[in-house]
Amino acid sequence: MGQVYVNRRLRKRSLEIKIQRVQRGRSGSRPPPPFILASSDLKASTLCESQFVLQSPPNLAFQSLSEITTLLLSLPRFGNPFLSQSAYLVLSDVLSAPTKEDDFNVVSEIPQILKAVLSSPPKADKAIVPAWLGLLGNSLLVYKDTDPQASAGELGKVWKAVWAFLESSDPTIRTASHKTLATLAQCFTQETIRHAIQERGQSEPKSALGRIVLQAENAFESLAFARSMSEFLLTISALISNLRYREMPEGPTAAEVLLLPLVQKIGNIRTEKNFEHKEAADRVLSQAMGTIGPAVLLNALPLNLEPADRSVHPQVWHTGFCYSSTCCNTRQAGREPRAFLLPLLAQLHPSPLQHFVSYFVPLSERMFNLQQNAESEGRQAEAKMWAVLISQVWAGLPGYCWAKEDTQEVSKALAFSDLSC
Numbered sequence: 001m002g003q004v005y006v007n008r009r010l011r012k013r014s015l016e017i018k019i020q021r022v023q024r025g026r027s028g029s030r031p032p033p034p035f036i037l038a039s040s041d042l043k044a045s046t047l048c049e050s051q052f053v054l055q056s057p058p059n060l061a062f063q064s065l066s067e068i069t070t071l072l073l074s075l076p077r078f079g080n081p082f083l084s085q086s087a088y089l090v091l092s093d094v095l096s097a098p099t100k101e102d103d104f105n106v107v108s109e110i111p112q113i114l115k116a117v118l119s120s121p122p123k124a125d126k127a128i129v130p131a132w133l134g135l136l137g138n139s140l141l142v143y144k145d146t147d148p149q150a151s152a153g154e155l156g157k158v159w160k161a162v163w164a165f166l167e168s169s170d171p172t173i174r175t176a177s178h179k180t181l182a183t184l185a186q187c188f189t190q191e192t193i194r195h196a197i198q199e200r201g202q203s204e205p206k207s208a209l210g211r212i213v214l215q216a217e218n219a220f221e222s223l224a225f226a227r228s229m230s231e232f233l234l235t236i237s238a239l240i241s242n243l244r245y246r247e248m249p250e251g252p253t254a255a256e257v258l259l260l261p262l263v264q265k266i267g268n269i270r271t272e273k274n275f276e277h278k279e280a281a282d283r284v285l286s287q288a289m290g291t292i293g294p295a296v297l298l299n300a301l302p303l304n305l306e307p308a309d310r311s312v313h314p315q316v317w318h319t320g321f322c323y324s325s326t327c328c329n330t331r332q333a334g335r336e337p338r339a340f341l342l343p344l345l346a347q348l349h350p351s352p353l354q355h356f357v358s359y360f361v362p363l364s365e366r367m368f369n370l371q372q373n374a375e376s377e378g379r380q381a382e383a384k385m386w387a388v389l390i391s392q393v394w395a396g397l398p399g400y401c402w403a404k405e406d407t408q409e410v411s412k413a414l415a416f417s418d419l420s421c
Contacts, residue, residue, distance in 0.1 A: 068094065069109050073116045081127055088117075088131035092138045107146045110139050114154055118161055124168055130176035133162055137183035144187040152192050156208035159184055163215065166228050166235070178231035182238035193245045193254045200257055212239075213258050220265060233280035236262065237287045244291055253350070256292045260300055263288045267301040271336040282340065289344040293351035294396075297341075298359070304337045305389060306366060339389060345396025356400045364393045 072091050076084040091113060117135055122128040140158050143151035162184065165177040188209060196209035205211055216236060219225045225232050236259070243255035263284065270281040288297055302309065371386035 069113060073113065076120060076122075081125060084122065084128050085131045088128070088135045092131070092135045095135075095138055095142050107143060107150075110143045111150075111154075113139055114143075114158065118157060121161060121164075124170060124173060126170050126172040129165060129168075129173045133165065133176045133180040136162060137180040140187050141183055144189070148189045149191075151187060152189050152208065155184065155187055155192065156211060159208070159212055166219075166231055167224055169227070174228050174231045178235045178238075181235045185235075185238040185242040188242055188245075190245055193243065194247065197247065197254060197257050209258070213262075216259075217262055220262060230277045230280040233266065233277060233284050236266070237280075237283045240284065240287045240291050252296070253292055255288070256296055259288075260292065260296070263292075263297070264300045267338065267341075270340065271338060278340075282344070285341065286344045286347070289341070290347050290349050293349045293355075294345060295351035295355040295359075301338055301341065302335075303339070303341060303363075304335050305339060305363070306370070309335060309337075339392075342389060342392035342396070345392070345399055347399050348402045349399050351400060353400045356397060360393050360396070364390050367393075 069091065072087040075087040078084075095110070095113075114136070117132065117139075122132050136158050140151055140154060143154065159181070162177055162180045165173050166181070168174050168177065192207065192209050195207035196205065196213065199205045199207060199210050202210070205214055216232075216239070219232060240255045240259055240263070243253060243258060245254045246252065266281050266284050269275055270278060270285070275281070285297075285301075367386050367390050371383050371390070374380075374383035374386060
């Protein structure tokens with residue numbers, strides 16, 4: 001039997017059961033108004049359809065998708081929150097379900113769905129908005145997988161509609177918004193990324209991705225996003241993750257070209273004592289470390305771990321640490337220590353092993369000397385701190401050894417055979 005026939009049987013049986021329950025439970029009382037029964041039937045029908053879609057076997061062919069889509073898109077017009085939410089959820093499930101018939105093309109319905117959904121954005125209802133946002137994200141993701149060029153034309157409009165809910169006062173809506181934006185970030189095509197790279201630096205970019213990056217940069221400086229900072233940072237992390245594209249094999253990633261200035265600002269605000277979203281900022285920095293690589297990231301955000309890195313007058317740091325308030329006030333702005341970057345090294349990234357040898361090996365040697373000085377002068381807490389930093393540096397070595405062309409070459413040249421990966 002087809003799906004339509006099964007759904008009709010389910011609706012009919014559900015209505016019969018509800019009527020029997022009402023008759024048994026309310027015998028002698030006034031029967032419910034007809035519109036209540038109608039609403040109950042619609043709820044049961046929608047639930048049955050949703051459950052059937054979710055539990056249907058894989059590769060189920062939806063021969064009547066056009067009719068189903070039209071009916072589901074008409075439900076939100078009734079103004080019933082439950083029906084609107086259910087319609088969006090069922091549509092999202094229908095689009096996500098695989099099909100096995102060659103003559104069945106789910107893509108043909110997506111432009112109609114996007115047009116209808118975008119034309120009627122819901123109000124700030126935390127029950128409806130997440131379902132509405134999820135439908136937009138799933139629709140464009142399916143569209144991109146089947147017709148990348150056509151989906152790229154819809155990306156800008158969909159992103160703008162979803163982004164608006166990132167400013168919501170409701171945390172549930174903000175969470176749904178950033179999750180959908182993360183889904184939309186998977187819809188960037190190579191052509192879309194190339195256009196954004198080519199017009200980088202223009203005050204008014206025309207490409208969809210160029211406008212998205214400019215919008216993110218402006219939002220970071222906006223007070224309106226203060227309460228949405230956590231969700232905003234998670235969205236930036238998703239953008240970085242999906243911009244690994246390189247125009248040349250040895251060239252910079254798209255994330256470096258488009259988002260490094262914003263990452264640098266996030267790294268700087270992460271050092272502020274009153275900054276409340278350090279965990280979300282670390283997600284961004286960790287993603288940047290894995291996508292862009294420490295060779296680039298640490299050039300934009302220096303570690304500033306050594307005493308000479310943090311003081312205007314490095315000569316006063318004769319023992320590695322200064323306990324004078326006068327001396328500590330000489331620290332220059334922008335030279336705050338960023339030890340929180342070291343644990344992020346322990347992941348795969350594109351930087352070559354030569355960077356570890358030229359940057360971290362000498363740094364670990366200098367920190368070891370500082371540790372020895374602290375121990376000899378009885379500053380055990382300081383000595384322990386340097387020991388922890390040294391261990392974090394060497395814990396990041398495996399990330400430099402994954403599929404790197406220079407691993408064997410550098411190891412042999414430096415007699416590093418005992419550390420080769």
